[in-house]
Every structure is written in structure tokens, then in C-alpha cells.
Amino acid sequence: MAILVCGGAGYIGSHNVRALLAQGETPVVLDNFLTGHRASVPAGVCVHEGDMRDPALLDAVFSAHDIDAVLHFAASSLVGESMERPLKYFQNNIGGMMTLLEAMVRHGVDRIVFSSTAAVYGEPDRVPIDEDAALQPTNPYGESKLVMERLMRWVGEVHGVRSVILRYFNVAGAWPDGSIGEDHRPETHLIPLILQVPLGKRPLITVFGDDYPTPDGTCIRDYLDVMDLVDAHLRALAYLRDGGRSVVCNLGNGTGFSVRQMVEAARRVTGHNIPMSVGPRRVGDPARLVASAARASSVLGWQAHAGIEEIIASAWKWHGAHPDGYDR
Numbered sequence: 001m002a003i004l005v006c007g008g009a010g011y012i013g014s015h016n017v018r019a020l021l022a023q024g025e026t027p028v029v030l031d032n033f034l035t036g037h038r039a040s041v042p043a044g045v046c047v048h049e050g051d052m053r054d055p056a057l058l059d060a061v062f063s064a065h066d067i068d069a070v071l072h073f074a075a076s077s078l079v080g081e082s083m084e085r086p087l088k089y090f091q092n093n094i095g096g097m098m099t100l101l102e103a104m105v106r107h108g109v110d111r112i113v114f115s116s117t118a119a120v121y122g123e124p125d126r127v128p129i130d131e132d133a134a135l136q137p138t139n140p141y142g143e144s145k146l147v148m149e150r151l152m153r154w155v156g157e158v159h160g161v162r163s164v165i166l167r168y169f170n171v172a173g174a175w176p177d178g179s180i181g182e183d184h185r186p187e188t189h190l191i192p193l194i195l196q197v198p199l200g201k202r203p204l205i206t207v208f209g210d211d212y213p214t215p216d217g218t219c220i221r222d223y224l225d226v227m228d229l230v231d232a233h234l235r236a237l238a239y240l241r242d243g244g245r246s247v248v249c250n251l252g253n254g255t256g257f258s259v260r261q262m263v264e265a266a267r268r269v270t271g272h273n274i275p276m277s278v279g280p281r282r283v284g285d286p287a288r289l290v291a292s293a294a295r296a297s298s299v300l301g302w303q304a305h306a307g308i309e310e311i312i313a314s315a316w317k318w319h320g321a322h323p324d325g326y327d328r
Contacts, residue, residue: 007074009036181318183325252291
């Protein structure tokens with residue numbers, strides 16, 4: 001039996017592919033390589049290149065392999081871009097999910113683990129955020145992910161496709177040996193941007209706003225190690241194989257760190273003085289986003305283990321060895 005990993009050449013997908021191999025599974029990668037990297041996929045893994053919105057391609061993939069379950073990471077995911085090109089996000093993300101679910105139904109595959117996002121909550125009324133919080137996305141990216149979740153719910157009701165939807169917050173870090181890691185273009189995530197300073201790729205890190213109602217005035221976010229995230233996906237897969245019902249789970253540390261704390265932690269880990277400047281607030285940035293992962297603990301037996309310095313240390317190992325990402 002094989003596990004279809006949609007978006008398996010991307011940052012999170014590639015880490016899950018390696019973890020599946022280590023567990024004795026047979027991952028099959030489907031990726032269009034618009035943002036993924038071929039070098040992130042281990043040798044010997046079967047790769048199908050193409051657009052997930054292509055029904056003929058999906059039929060060929062499902063026919064060529066005895067697919068047991070699907071891990072879905074394939075989606076456009078830049079909030080800013082989604083505000084500029086909303087139709088791209090609806091066509092790619094929602095359209096891709098529709099085509100995938102149709103193929104799963106045709107081929108009798110009834111298990112899917114979906115990479116969702118805290119963006120479905122928008123600006124929450126309370127923190128920490130649990131799964132019963134209001135779903136009120138503030139951008140097309142979050143809206144597209146919410147529609148994808150609802151598609152799975154209704155296809156589950158009608159066709160029996162069971163899903164684990166994992167809503168996570170800020171993911172960072174790398175494979176422990178530094179062989180694969182985060183390489184986005186353009187890079188928008190905080191930790192890689194901070195680490196570009198000691199790598200000599202930018203003179204300083206800009207903090208957007210220092211007048212928020214937080215202890216040090218900068219935004220607070222919940223950071224999750226990519227390896228803890230991988231563990232959650234493997235547990236979700238096992239849960240579905242054991243007959244588990246569809247469920248939505250938040251993933252996070254449950255502890256928030258401010259932007260200023262992140263910069264200070266990176267200084268300790270790298271041993272570099274990382275200059276910091278303060279810029280104006282970005283529109284729509286909530287002061288504090290922290291997850292409650294109690295349901296993931298009770299249903300999947302999962303919890304986050306890595307602390308913030310451990311997360312930054314693995315990211316530093318990757319970026320230090322690959323300052324130009326997969327181009328080096």
C-alpha cells in the first residue's frame with residue numbers, strides 16, 4: 001500500500017515523505033514544482049509531476065499505485081498574494097481539492113489528512129484558540145482553506161471519506177541533520193528572515209509594530225517545530241487506519257513568543273548580533289495568536305516537544321549549510 005503525498009516536494013510535504021520512508025511506508029509524491037524542490041525528495045521515491053486539478057493525471061496516479069491514504073499539502077499559501085490574486089487561490093486550492101476528492105471517491109480511497117491553517121479563524125475573539133472558535137477568515141487564503149475543509153466534511157457525509165484536518169500556526173525548523181529545510185521564494189516566514197541577517201543576506205530584521213498590547217509591544221505567535229508537525233501527521237494517519245472518525249485538530253505549542261523574543265533567541269543560538277529595526281504595523285496583524293492543542297492531545301495522543309531555541313537551532317543548521325537553499 002502507498003501513501004499519496006500531494007505537495008510532497010514542498011517544505012512540510014518533503015519532511016513527511018522522509019518520515020514515511022523511515023516508518024517503512026511507501027510514499028508517492030504528486031507535485032507541480034512551482035514552489036517545491038526536486039532535491040528535497042529522496043532518491044527512489046516515485047514522483048508524478050503535474051497539476052492536481054488534472055483529473056486524468058489523478059486517475060493515472062491512483063491506477064498506478066495501491067493508494068491507502070492521502071496527505072494533502074498542495075496549496076498556494078501566501079496571505080499577501082491571496083489579497084492581490086484571490087481567484088488564483090480559489091482556482092488552485094479549492095479546485096485542486098475538488099478534483100482530488102472526486103478521484104478518491106472514484107478509486108475507493110477513504111482516508112485523507114489535510115494541512116489546514118489558523119488563518120481560518122481570522123482575528124479570534126479569545127486566546128488560546130480552540131477548534132470551536134468562530135471561523136471568520138480575513139483573507140482569500142484562509143477562506144480557500146475553510147472551503148476545502150467544508151468540501152471534505154460534505155464528501156465525508158455522502159461518500160464516507162474520513163479526514164483529519166490539522167490547523168496549525170507558525171511552522172519552522174528543519175530535519176535534524178540539516179539535510180532538508182525551509183526554502184520559500186519569496187521568503188515570508190519570520191525565522192528564515194531573521195537567520196538571513198547572520199548569513200549576510202540582509203543587514204537587519206524589521207519588526208512591524210512595537211506598540212501592541214503585549215508585554216514587549218511586539219506581536220505574539222505560536223511556533224511549532226516541523227518534526228512535531230510530522231509526528232502529528234503520522235499519528236493522524238494511524239488514527240484513520242484504526243477506524244477513527246473525521247476530526248479537526250489545532251496544532252501548536254500552546255505558548256506564544258513575541259517577535260522580539262524570537263530575535264533574542266536567534267542571537268543566542270547563532271552567536272551573532274542581529275540588528276533589529278521597528279517599522280509600522282502591518283494591516284490585519286492580530287496582537288496574539290496562540291493555539292489550544294488539547295483536542296490533538298486527547299484524540300491523537302500528540303503534543304509538541306521542541307522549544308523555541310531547538311526549533312531555531314535546526315533551522316540554523318539547515319540555512320547555515322544551504323545559504324542559497326536547494327540551489328547549493
